[in-house]
Amino acid sequence: MPHVSLFVTCLADQLYPEVGLSTVRLLQKLGATVDFPEAQLCCGQPAFNSGHVPEARRVARGLVHAFADAEYVVTPSGSCASMLRHYYAELFAGEPELAESARALAAKTFELSQFIVGVLGVRDVGATFPHRVTYHASCHGSRLLGVKEEPLELLRHVRGLELAPLPRCEDCCGFGGVFSIKLAALSSAMVDEKIEHVLETGANFVVGTDMGCLMNIRGRLERRGQPVRVLHLAELLAGEAEP
Amino acid sequence: MLVETDDALRTRAEFALGDAFLRKAVRFTVERLRTGKAESTAALGRWEEWRERGRHVRTHVIEHLDYYLEEFSGRLLDGGHHVHFAADAAEAAAIVTRIAREQRAKLVVKSKSMVSEELHLNQHLADAGIEALETDLGEWIVQLAQEMPSHLIIPAIHKNRHQVQALFEAEGHVPLSPETCTLAAHARRRLRERFAEADIGVTGCNFAIADTGSVVLFTNEGNGRMVTTLPKTHIVVMGMERILPTLADLELMANLLPRSATGQKITTYVNLLSGARGEGEVDGARELHVVILDNGRSAQLGHPDYQEILNCIRCGACLNVCPVYRQIGGHAYASVYSGPIGAVLTPLLSRDPRARELANASTLCGACTEACPVKIPLHDMLVHLRRDNAQRLPDSSLEKQGFALWSRVFSRPWLYRLALRVARLVERFVLRRSPRRRLPMLPAVEGWARYRSLPLLARKSFRERFEERSRKRP
Numbered sequence: 001m002p003h004v005s006l007f008v009t010c011l012a013d014q015l016y017p018e019v020g021l022s023t024v025r026l027l028q029k030l031g032a033t034v035d036f037p038e039a040q041l042c043c044g045q046p047a048f049n050s051g052h053v054p055e056a057r058r059v060a061r062g063l064v065h066a067f068a069d070a071e072y073v074v075t076p077s078g079s080c081a082s083m084l085r086h087y088y089a090e091l092f093a094g095e096p097e098l099a100e101s102a103r104a105l106a107a108k109t110f111e112l113s114q115f116i117v118g119v120l121g122v123r124d125v126g127a128t129f130p131h132r133v134t135y136h137a138s139c140h141g142s143r144l145l146g147v148k149e150e151p152l153e154l155l156r157h158v159r160g161l162e163l164a165p166l167p168r169c170e171d172c173c174g175f176g177g178v179f180s181i182k183l184a185a186l187s188s189a190m191v192d193e194k195i196e197h198v199l200e201t202g203a204n205f206v207v208g209t210d211m212g213c214l215m216n217i218r219g220r221l222e223r224r225g226q227p228v229r230v231l232h233l234a235e236l237l238a239g240e241a242e243p
Numbered sequence: 244m245l246v247e248t249d250d251a252l253r254t255r256a257e258f259a260l261g262d263a264f265l266r267k268a269v270r271f272t273v274e275r276l277r278t279g280k281a282e283s284t285a286a287l288g289r290w291e292e293w294r295e296r297g298r299h300v301r302t303h304v305i306e307h308l309d310y311y312l313e314e315f316s317g318r319l320l321d322g323g324h325h326v327h328f329a330a331d332a333a334e335a336a337a338i339v340t341r342i343a344r345e346q347r348a349k350l351v352v353k354s355k356s357m358v359s360e361e362l363h364l365n366q367h368l369a370d371a372g373i374e375a376l377e378t379d380l381g382e383w384i385v386q387l388a389q390e391m392p393s394h395l396i397i398p399a400i401h402k403n404r405h406q407v408q409a410l411f412e413a414e415g416h417v418p419l420s421p422e423t424c425t426l427a428a429h430a431r432r433r434l435r436e437r438f439a440e441a442d443i444g445v446t447g448c449n450f451a452i453a454d455t456g457s458v459v460l461f462t463n464e465g466n467g468r469m470v471t472t473l474p475k476t477h478i479v480v481m482g483m484e485r486i487l488p489t490l491a492d493l494e495l496m497a498n499l500l501p502r503s504a505t506g507q508k509i510t511t512y513v514n515l516l517s518g519a520r521g522e523g524e525v526d527g528a529r530e531l532h533v534v535i536l537d538n539g540r541s542a543q544l545g546h547p548d549y550q551e552i553l554n555c556i557r558c559g560a561c562l563n564v565c566p567v568y569r570q571i572g573g574h575a576y577a578s579v580y581s582g583p584i585g586a587v588l589t590p591l592l593s594r595d596p597r598a599r600e601l602a603n604a605s606t607l608c609g610a611c612t613e614a615c616p617v618k619i620p621l622h623d624m625l626v627h628l629r630r631d632n633a634q635r636l637p638d639s640s641l642e643k644q645g646f647a648l649w650s651r652v653f654s655r656p657w658l659y660r661l662a663l664r665v666a667r668l669v670e671r672f673v674l675r676r677s678p679r680r681r682l683p684m685l686p687a688v689e690g691w692a693r694y695r696s697l698p699l700l701a702r703k704s705f706r707e708r709f710e711e712r713s714r715k716r717p
Contacts, residue, residue, distance in 0.1 A: 051626070052642075052646040218696075223696050
């Protein structure tokens with residue numbers, strides 16, 4: 001069975017450790033062995049997307065070294081995976097040796113659902129979740145990484161789960177990292193529209209593959225006093241989402 | 244993280260967010276347009292291949308722009324027509340104004356042209372005592388409202404029919420009803436009266452065919468035909484990048500442009516104008532002038548990050564899918580071009596440093612790139628523009644210092660662990676004690692917390708819990 005090195009992402013490490021733990025349990029349940037290279041911190045995206053390239057590179061360098069020996073790198077974030085896949089070659093263009101390592105890292109890095117369906121070839125992880133659920137497609141995972149069907153495929157195989165299609169599920173939730181702080185009112189108007197769509201579905205749970213977007217949606221739902229719960233796909237599939 | 248906020252863009256965005264009419268009108272129309280695009284491209288089939296062909300042809304043209312411009316202008320000159328190259332907007336406006344003066348023109352009728360907006364042509368003509376009249380319905384509405392277009396294709400997208408009714412009643416001194424057919428009929432009647440009086444017709448140019456010297460216009464209202472055939476002089480204003488090599492390439496663009504813009508298989512009118520009225524011909528302008536505008540475009544040629552922006556065919560598809568444009572409409576960009584294309588194009592073409600912050604008007608969601616019929620990587624360009632902006636920031640700026648500090652912490656695991664512990668203590672003793680977790684301590688926390696509940700740091704990080712778990716189960 002494949003050996004996986006977990007890239008937990010800085011957000012999950014600090015704020016949502018349960019997402020990381022669910023990812024580990026899920027992968028182990030599916031027969032993979034999992035390690036956690038401790039030198040990993042962040043992919044560098046917050047700085048890169050704000051235009052601070054040298055600062056992003058400094059942080060990204062650490063990630064490239066941390067996973068140098070990994071067979072597969074799996075992460076519960078389509079956004080961080082797409083940062084590696086989409087921008088690392090450009091980020092290290094001036095450093096040929098690192099560029100080579102970065103390219104190798106990009107090639108062996110997978111978003112969680114992409115890994116389960118694409119590499120492990122599993123569609124039914126054996127989970128049960130008897131609730132009405134809707135799925136938000138995060139932009140970076142679905143557009144930059146091209147992971148559109150995998151999360152839905154996994155959800156369709158969960159016992160008891162009623163999947164309510166989210167209208168305009170591919171529309172951005174308004175997070176955008178630093179955008180949500182710089183243009184907070186605009187970001188809030190965007191997440192409000194996302195929430196309108198979530199409420200239309202009548203779902204009790206909204207599930208996704210990126211804690212950035214989910215943190216934004218959850219934060220706004222809580223502020224508006226809506227009881228809809230927000231879950232990462234890993235939590236749902238690992239069967240640890242029940243209260 | 245400490246970040247500086249961009250007040251001008253933020254202020255404009257918040258102003259737009261407060262306009263419920265605008266938001267409802269924009270949302271209604273972009274929804275219709277992008278649904279139309281999705282349906283008409285699906286009906287055509289193999290859309291990704293069409294896009295790839297579009298990208299290929301546009302890239303080829305831009306890489307050989309000098310050659311094709313010479314061919315195009317040569318054809319026009321051979322036909323006895325007039326070609327003017329303008330280095331910037333002021334020069335182009337001066338050329339058009341000079342032609343109008345020489346012809347002692349009193350009235351210039353225009354069909355929709357974004358390049359003429361770039362020139363602020365109507366103002367220049369007015370300053371010379373010449374009336375410019377917009378004859379595209381949407382353009383006429385924004386002209387009456389003394390505004391700028393707020394969408395590439397639908398200039399008055401931000402207006403609802405009741406607002407249009409009020410504008411038309413004020414202009415025509417007649418009572419009208421808010422039915423769209425009544426309003427359109429009124430506009431038709433009013434504008435028809437003016438076409439016959441006009442001395443000059445001004446149009447833009449969707450595509451210029453190099454090997455035939457033709458100007459192509461895709462329109463829906465028929466006003467383009469009146470503008471190009473009734474007045475004795477026709478002036479075309481076009482960006483220098485509008486070229487296609489041959490007439491055969493037009494078939495490709497005729498499939499890409501209307502579908503991407505409005506979801507139409509083809510527009511109601513497609514005009515191919517190959518010169519002015521020839522000998523023995525009974526209609527058409529007697530004189531044709533083509534003004535070819537640079538205005539910052541040639542500076543993108545050869546640029547590894549930005550040359551592809553010249554591939555744009557101005558369809559507006561990126562606006563229609565943009566979640567930012569959807570909320571605030573076009574005027575919040577304070578630029579002729581709005582939406583994702585405006586956020587990229589304006590900082591590149593403009594010499595005004597205030598335009599640079601438009602690169603921040605995006606979550607980098609990539610919907611624009613996915614929608615673009617010629618596959619321009621707009622969201623990558625936005626990232627690159629932000630890079631250019633960050634390089635211009637002084638080292639003392641809060642944002643730069645914030646990211647410098649961040650990069651020091653996030654490149655050393657021991658420092659990261661320490662910082663996380665400190666942050667937890669700060670959160671425990673300061674943040675959690677404030678009501679609803681709102682505390683304007685850090686700009687970052689404040690901006691987030693005004694609209695959303697603030698997530699709390701986990702009592703134990705993942706790495707701590709993973710270590711414990713490994714210790715328990717060696």
